[in-house]
Amino acid sequence: MQDTKERIITLAEELIKTKGFNAFSYKDISDPLEIKNAAIHYYFPTKTDLGVAVLEQYLKSFTFHTAKWAELPEDKQLKQLFDTFSRASKDKFICLMGSLSPDYDTLQPAMQEQVSNMASAIVQWVASCLERGRSKGLFRFEGEAYDRALLVQSNLLASLLLSRVMGNKVFGKMSSRLMKDLLVDNTKK
Amino acid sequence: MQDTKERIITLAEELIKTKGFNAFSYKDISDPLEIKNAAIHYYFPTKTDLGVAVLEQYLKSFTFHTAKWAELPEDKQLKQLFDTFSRASKDKFICLMGSLSPDYDTLQPAMQEQVSNMASAIVQWVASCLERGRSKGLFRFEGEAYDRALLVQSNLLASLLLSRVMGNKVFGKMSSRLMKDLLVDNTKK
DNA sequence: TTTTTTACTTACTTACAAGTAAGTAACTTT
DNA sequence: AAAGTTACTTACTTGTAAGTAAGTAAAAAA
Numbered sequence: 001m002q003d004t005k006e007r008i009i010t011l012a013e014e015l016i017k018t019k020g021f022n023a024f025s026y027k028d029i030s031d032p033l034e035i036k037n038a039a040i041h042y043y044f045p046t047k048t049d050l051g052v053a054v055l056e057q058y059l060k061s062f063t064f065h066t067a068k069w070a071e072l073p074e075d076k077q078l079k080q081l082f083d084t085f086s087r088a089s090k091d092k093f094i095c096l097m098g099s100l101s102p103d104y105d106t107l108q109p110a111m112q113e114q115v116s117n118m119a120s121a122i123v124q125w126v127a128s129c130l131e132r133g134r135s136k137g138l139f140r141f142e143g144e145a146y147d148r149a150l151l152v153q154s155n156l157l158a159s160l161l162l163s164r165v166m167g168n169k170v171f172g173k174m175s176s177r178l179m180k181d182l183l184v185d186n187t188k189k
Numbered sequence: 190m191q192d193t194k195e196r197i198i199t200l201a202e203e204l205i206k207t208k209g210f211n212a213f214s215y216k217d218i219s220d221p222l223e224i225k226n227a228a229i230h231y232y233f234p235t236k237t238d239l240g241v242a243v244l245e246q247y248l249k250s251f252t253f254h255t256a257k258w259a260e261l262p263e264d265k266q267l268k269q270l271f272d273t274f275s276r277a278s279k280d281k282f283i284c285l286m287g288s289l290s291p292d293y294d295t296l297q298p299a300m301q302e303q304v305s306n307m308a309s310a311i312v313q314w315v316a317s318c319l320e321r322g323r324s325k326g327l328f329r330f331e332g333e334a335y336d337r338a339l340l341v342q343s344n345l346l347a348s349l350l351l352s353r354v355m356g357n358k359v360f361g362k363m364s365s366r367l368m369k370d371l372l373v374d375n376t377k378k
Numbered sequence: 379t380t381t382t383t384t385a386c387t388t389a390c391t392t393a394c395a396a397g398t399a400a401g402t403a404a405c406t407t408t
Numbered sequence: 409a410a411a412g413t414t415a416c417t418t419a420c421t422t423g424t425a426a427g428t429a430a431g432t433a434a435a436a437a438a
């Protein structure tokens with residue numbers, strides 16, 4: 001049963017996105033899965049091993065999904081990314097970057113590296129999406145695509161954080177304003 | 190000696206901005222201040238009491254500083270805010286919002302309320318700064334000032350998070366792009 | 379000058395976290 | 409059929425966290 005291992009990873013990811021990496025404990029996993037904490041250690045000797053596994057799975061899934069979107073026009077691709085954040089917002093989740101980056105200094109090197117990899121992968125993807133979209137006339141923005149990608153990634157990440165604190169309406173306000181800023185207006189009469 | 194109490198609050202604030210609220214312990218305070226952990230409990234019966242005190246002090250300080258800037262033109266006022274984040278970035282600090290909002294669901298109601306108050310205060314201040322600045326022709330942006338303030342606050346907050354993970358150059362890239370976006374270009378020949 | 383208050387320390391308690399060593403039942407391979 | 413191997417459990421250790429009860433020395437108030 002590789003099933004248990006996967007369920008541990010999936011639940012750990014949810015816990016990171018709700019409580020944070022340092023705030024969840026093995027009991028938060030062993031109780032709902034009806035296993036003992038030692039079973040988690042069997043698959044993941046240390047909490048860092050578990051964290052790394054969560055990040056590896058996320059990166060695989062990110063790569064898989066963005067590849068699936070590759071045929072879409074760039075504005076639709078970016079919309080897909082926004083939609084994943086919109087779903088997270090509804091589930092009261094924050095994203096892995098929003099959860100793990102504040103704890104970065106408390107993480108062990110192996111996890112820090114994975115967090116950095118994740119950050120780079122997301123920003124790189126957004127940057128090339130924006131760049132191609134701009135050259136096709138779908139997006140409008142000033143400056144380098146990479147710098148713009150940093151700001152977009154920031155806004156998505158923080159929209160989930162602020163929504164938690166200030167209420168869920170904030171997500172809609174932020175994401176719609178952000179998208180309007182980027183899109184070349186094609187609704188002109 | 191009210192001095193000890195203030196030193197506890199100041200150190201607690203730093204710890205929140207480096208390790209996070211749940212990740213720091215009373216030992217992180219009692220050791221450097223050369224007191225016993227019971228001395229902290231003397232002033233702050235629970236960790237929540239300490240957290241609330243940190244946030245109250247921050248809010249007072251924020252109100253004080255923004256009041257001091259009130260006579261400046263709005264672009265300079267916003268610049269002051271950016272500068273506080275720039276200093277934080279150099280000290281490898283994140284801001285209180287960036288640290289506490291991911292942990293929001295693990296905080297007790299008394300602290301949640303203070304975090305919400307802080308969020309509102311900052312966004313409100315940025316919003317009215319942007320609004321007045323735009324009407325004076327200092328800023329240019331689309332949409333409501335409040336929505337724009339959410340995005341600006343997001344970008345500042347997340348610039349510190351991303352800088353931690355991706356290196357310190359990121360802060361400069363983000364803040365300069367953000368400021369250029371907002372400023373009406375007055376460097377035209 | 380006695381009493382009270384302030385600002386702590388000493389010495390605990392309770393709880394829970396991550397992690398481990400040794401065992402076991404069931405399945406797989408030889 | 410015997411010998412691993414897999415997927416766990418049982419039962420524990422060690423460390424550390426927040427928090428507390430009782431005491432104390434010095435300063436302030438009566």
